[in-house]
Amino acid sequence: MPHLPPAQGLGFRMRPSGGKSGRPAARSVHGVSEVSASWWWWSQAPLQLKNLPVNSFSLEFLTELIINLEKLENDKTFRGIIITSDCPKAFSAGVDLREICGKNPAHYTEYWKVLQDLWLRLYLSNLVLISAINGPCAAGGCLIPLTSDYRILADNPKCLIGLNETRLGISAPFWFKDPLVNIIGHRASEHALQLGLLFPPAEALQVGIVDKVVPKDQVQSTALSVMTQWLAIPDHARQLTKNMIRKPTADLLVKHRDTDIQNFVSFISRDSIQKSLQMYLAKLKQNKD
Numbered sequence: 001m002p003h004l005p006p007a008q009g010l011g012f013r014m015r016p017s018g019g020k021s022g023r024p025a026a027r028s029v030h031g032v033s034e035v036s037a038s039w040w041w042w043s044q045a046p047l048q049l050k051n052l053p054v055n056s057f058s059l060e061f062l063t064e065l066i067i068n069l070e071k072l073e074n075d076k077t078f079r080g081i082i083i084t085s086d087c088p089k090a091f092s093a094g095v096d097l098r099e100i101c102g103k104n105p106a107h108y109t110e111y112w113k114v115l116q117d118l119w120l121r122l123y124l125s126n127l128v129l130i131s132a133i134n135g136p137c138a139a140g141g142c143l144i145p146l147t148s149d150y151r152i153l154a155d156n157p158k159c160l161i162g163l164n165e166t167r168l169g170i171s172a173p174f175w176f177k178d179p180l181v182n183i184i185g186h187r188a189s190e191h192a193l194q195l196g197l198l199f200p201p202a203e204a205l206q207v208g209i210v211d212k213v214v215p216k217d218q219v220q221s222t223a224l225s226v227m228t229q230w231l232a233i234p235d236h237a238r239q240l241t242k243n244m245i246r247k248p249t250a251d252l253l254v255k256h257r258d259t260d261i262q263n264f265v266s267f268i269s270r271d272s273i274q275k276s277l278q279m280y281l282a283k284l285k286q287n288k289d
């Protein structure tokens, strides 16, 4: 299993859980629960996102994330991943606005394609994906949670979650909207998407965009306990079922991805959109002072 120490500001921490060897010592004399605890314990890999300061999706970060997910997917040791943030300010701030501001159409094309690739890899992953959301995640920052199998949110008023694109003067792509509809339903999605709602924890739980809200210091332990339940199901049955449920949604992107790229590039290249994104980025920087 690759162990990748994070580079300055950019990187992922991936490590098998367990002792120094990555696996807990075998317990031969204990009961079934002990045995099964050891079994699931080293079947899951924590994946800690670290692209300081806010885990925004730069092209480089997306590319690294896809490579690391592919490694985990191909390593048969692992059956599930708990994804969390190693940046104190955010779980993820979504699309890195510097990637979609002031660049050229070729860059926008490449960027959008890589973002689609990440979405497809996550949405159709054979692994159990649990998002341990320990910070705010807005717009594209919801990509990982919305493609996960289970979402646990820290009970902190700063931990807002939602697709707030309309507030930035842009529209969420259909492949962000579709998983939201699948998770919270049509009417709630209409409301949330049009108003660009960012939900605080209690409301997020109520609308169903997250499955559990727990104190911040319990997010990781809760994720481990939920993972135990999911890994108790035989992989082949769970994977077939996941694929059956998710494939129609994923197929829509596969079928329309070129058109979606063209739409994105022409939309994002408009002067009016560029201006409003630049203003939003400038406002983010001002708010700091």
Ligand SMILES: CC/C=C\C/C=C\CCCC/C=C/C(=O)SCCNC(=O)CCNC(=O)[C@H](O)C(C)(C)COP(=O)(O)OP(=O)(O)OC[C@H]1O[C@@H](n2cnc3c(N)ncnc32)[C@H](O)[C@@H]1OP(=O)(O)O
Binding pocket: 053, 054, 056, 089, 090, 092, 093, 094, 095, 096, 097, 098, 136, 138, 139, 140, 141, 165, 168, 170, 171, 172, 173, 263, 264, 267, 268, 281, 284, 285, 287, 288
């Ligand atoms: C036809 C239609 C076809 C297609 C549709 C077209 C377009 C679709 C658009 C794509 C859909 C997805 C969009 C997105 O994801 S856009 C990004 C949305 N994200 C946000 O709105 C979050 C913005 N950030 C925040 O709210 C806060 O930064 C956050 C995360 C709550 C943390 O707050 P705080 O602790 O106070 O930290 P700062 O605000 O000071 O931020 C630190 C530092 O990070 C910079 N930064 C924050 N977010 C981003 C970002 N998304 N991209 C780039 N940089 C970001 C911020 O400016 C600060 O920088 P500084 O240099 O000042 O330190």
